[in-house]
Amino acid sequence: MGAADFLLPPLRRSEVLPRIMRQAQVTCRGNALVQKLKQDIGLKQIIGDSAVFLDKVLCVPRFARCDATVLISGESGTGKELFARAIHYLSPRAGRPFVPVNCGALPENLAESELFGHKRGAFTGAACDQAGLIREAEGGTLFLDEIDCLTPQAQVKLLRLLQDGEYRSVGSQQTLHANIRVVAATNADFSYMVREGKFREDLFYRLNVLSLTLPPLRERRGDILLLAHDFLEKHAAITDRQPKKLSLAALNRLLSYSWPGNVRELQNVLTRAIVLSDRDSVEPSNLDLPDNFAAEEQSFQAMKSRAVQRFEHDFLATVLHAHDGNITRA
Template sequence: MTKLDILIAEDEPAQREMLSGFLAKQGHHVLTAANGEEALAKVKAHTLDLAIVDYKMPGLTGLDVLQKAKQINPGLDLLILTAFGTIDTAVAAMKAGAADYLSKPIDLEELLIVIDRIAGRRTLESENEILREQIREKEVSQDQIVHGSRQMAELINLAGRVAASNATVLIQGESGTGKELFARLIHRLSPRSAKPLIVVNCAALSENLIESELFGHERGAFTGATQKRVGRFEQADGGSLFLDEIGEISPAVQVKLLRLLQEGEFQRVGGNQTFKADVRLISATNQDLGSRIKEGAFREDLFYRLNVVPLKIPPLRERREDITPLVDHFVRRFAKENRKPIEGVSREAMDQLVKYDYPGNIRELENILERAVVIARGATLTAAELPFGGRLPDEEEETGAGEGSLRQALETLERRMVADAMKAAGGNQSRAAEMLGLSERMLRYKLKKHKLKS
């Protein structure tokens, strides 16, 4: 538990001493004050993290102390103590900037929970400020990870803490959630930032090519190998290698990758010479590797080597607080790129954008907004420019539900989702496969199966 510098402002001596002794036993540094004036004097004289203030005290009330203490130290957190029957005053204190309030008599376990939450938030804010300074120093573009949710703030904070190490990182999340952006952030904040970050999409390479792509090959190693080729691990020496869709690699490549992670050594395809590789490995997947292990398709020992630090990015539908800042960001960007005088988004359009579930996540939102900006006629994007046609997809799909067999319904749904992904990706199979969480090989199969143009 983080230790805080805490001030207790309470006019009842027994309550003041009880709270002071209890928090001191938890390891906190505690000061006390018998009234509001004394409390403000100590706020001026000391560097404090938290003030626990009784609402009803002689002279200055707790609300008065709250307002004046915030003027002295805007970063100070205040916890208001209120008697039963005065909840309205506690709510007023919260509106004035209190971090929380507790009703008397004080439940000490509840007090510890509130203090732990405040301490955790202060630690996160402090670390994020340090991280923002590092980002400014290393000229990492903040455009990369636009967010408004606490979940993403915590993930960015974790990425910043992990960056300084050489530990492998496994980034998990659905297609389109921004896994590569996190890999780039980790690399740019690491001591390896002066060296290259090499990106390999394992799903885009055939089983025959991926081993050669990663480890290189000697001349004559296979038909068509007319000259020696340096692999991605050699290219990334001293830097970082990002393996996207790591779950797609074959068992044979998994064995070589495991050896490299254990020994730091590898051999080119068709060669006997052993090479050393000083590479920080960051990998990503949209698959459940635990299930792949149970199926025998992925090595458990390799998983543990890759998963030293797991980073799980939630889908956009689980962090809707991010949608509005992302909409603002993309609208500004595409308006500038297309030289369109777009000033914002209508209330109805924003309502639809926030409520939509985004199976393709941020990549789908980006595509929707690029299209909307391009076809917009006015200075404000309206619901008419969105692909929902004034209604959300779920509303449109209600008609006809339950007709036919389950197999027919699933086939119809699969065909529509594949067609929609191809349309959203502008016909690009790699992007469409990522949006659907499929390999390109599986997407090509489904395009043929449903007689859809590729």
Template sequence: MKNWRFRIIFLQGDSEIMENGKILVVEDQDAMRESLMIAFRDEGYQVDVAVSGEEALQKLGSHDGYDLIVTDLKMKKIDGLEVLRLAKSLHPSTEVVLITAYGTISTAVQAIRDGAYDYVTKPFRHQEILKVAKKALEKKSLKDRVRYLEGEIRDKYKFEGIVGNSNAMLEVLKIISQVCRTESTVLVTGESGTGKELVARAVHYNSLRREGPFIVINCGALPENLQESELFGHMKGAFTGAIKDKVGLFLQAQRGTILLDEIGETSPSTQVKLLRFLQDGEIRPVGGNKAIYVDARIIASTNENLEKAVESGKFRKDLFYRINVIRIHLPPLKDRREDIPLLVDYFLEKILEKLKKGKRVFSEESMRSFINYDWPGNIRELQNIIERAVTLSKNEIINAEELPLPIEEVAALARNPIEEKKRKSFIVTTLAEQEKNAIVEALNKYGGNQTKVAQMLGISTTTLWRKIKKYRIRPQHEISDKTDR
């Protein structure tokens, strides 16, 4: 008996699915129901029972969901088919195994077409139904895992990293949400580091093509003589070194999305082939005679002015019109400084999780430095600065002098702009007062003789008169422009 119990414990520890599987046994015969309940519990499953189809429907309606339902096919009033249909309507991922007599096998086969996992024919041994149940639970576990990963991917790329409440970014998010529902070609523009690839991913993973591949092609990183081969593939013998057929990146993107990053770097011959694809949906491998249809959406991105590239002849005008259907422009970070605190908080949380660091916060001076800095590298530079500061930090509070920004700028950047304004205002006021006092003193000294005062101060009489009016000076002596003889 002890050996038997040890075997059961071993099985429980050996399979996570067997430990966590929730099974509902639906059987109107007491002996069969009791026998199945004991068999499943002995294998480590969580077991619930229903003595009729009616009770099964009630339990399905009030329960969060079972992993597996084992139900007799023939029952009074509500049979196993009704239990199957309701289970699938309420919880589509729940697997159902039917118990059937020999005479109802045809009905059980139809039930499988309606979504049942399998059926077991009476009479059966416990090992037989346990084996079927294990496979059904493994299938459900796999489906749940796939669904979870798909959800994670969608959540991860939905609007990952596209952070901001500025008017410019709200407009970007609005366009993304609209373009996701279309198949239109998209052109994403903006300086390097502004997040163009994030926008492209957001468009793809929120479109009907989300289940298809997302292929990123850095056109600037491909030598001109290899662009066509990499993008469209080549046939064996097409050129020296082509020892076998090569499938291009376009064909790998079938039913998905292609991001042509830095499209302005494509060669003239590649531009011709891109134009043909956008017109007809066809590609032709290098050295091939047969066109291949590819169902893929194009998103292009660039950090250069394509209009100027068209004017200079570097980029084809007809191709520009084809890719410039819907344009999404990402402003540089310095033009949306109000988003910087949000971005700092977002990246700080991600980086702390990545580096397994304890709590870190940026001081007020650090945050002012972030806001006042011009960020030539945009969001990518901001993220890198935050990661470096967090990595090297030893204290919970990260001060401005710890930021890896240009040393000569840190002090100026960290100043409170309001206090700085007051300081400058004070200096200006003081100088103005000094100038006014000097003019008044000179006018009093020379009895209001404007010419002599101007000569003493080293300015013209016109300038002196303008300053007298500016400071509203009322000298003790009558102002005169006469010169002493």
């Protein structure tokens, strides 16, 4: 693949640091092959070029061409709704509504009404007819986030909708027909929920026709710099200011953290860092990370070695993935 730069011993900090940061900026722009691939399939807005993440990105246009139900799994903050939207907007239904629903936020006694609609007088407080979110999504995609929170009664009605394309509003005897695609998402262990009787097994199989499991950020640490750079640039564009840079020490701290909240947590940490930083760069002291994560002071040489190792590992994995594992072509 060739060398991008070289140094002769003895290594001096003044020579090493600029080269590492310059290489990091190249990484932020991403591998050209990966960027072209994303542009070709209409997914340039999805940030990340690690091999484990690209496998998921490549599924999106394939899933979009098919009208089957999709179940997206992954920890909170991994980008499940982003992928659901990408599937919708690359599909033949792109011109019709994309209706997101957080099932966990639906009151238990109103979940059926919100989804399937209701007739006037169907229950106390039903002063007028309501079409429901399924009707709102007609012709498009209904995205059911936290599907594991759906009530047992709503699960039964959703099963019939997926099987026959039919449903009834609460309090109505009229059978309605729906032309929608359902994409569902969860951060729960469905195997456990089905085994414990907390989720219908037949509904799970109806939802799980096409499945996509998104990796947590700790399994694609090579994308942290890309995500951070993208967020800093977007924030600067919104505030009409020059984007702040990440110092090497700050980058090393980001790379060392496990990110239980994934991309959403990274964005929140960087937002606070931008507010707290009075300089042109983000320093470790600006990163509001848990106290129990911390911390040992590391030498410049150790930080440099860690950053370079992560970059080399992820770069090589990405190039090999782009060439289907063929070392000669890579």
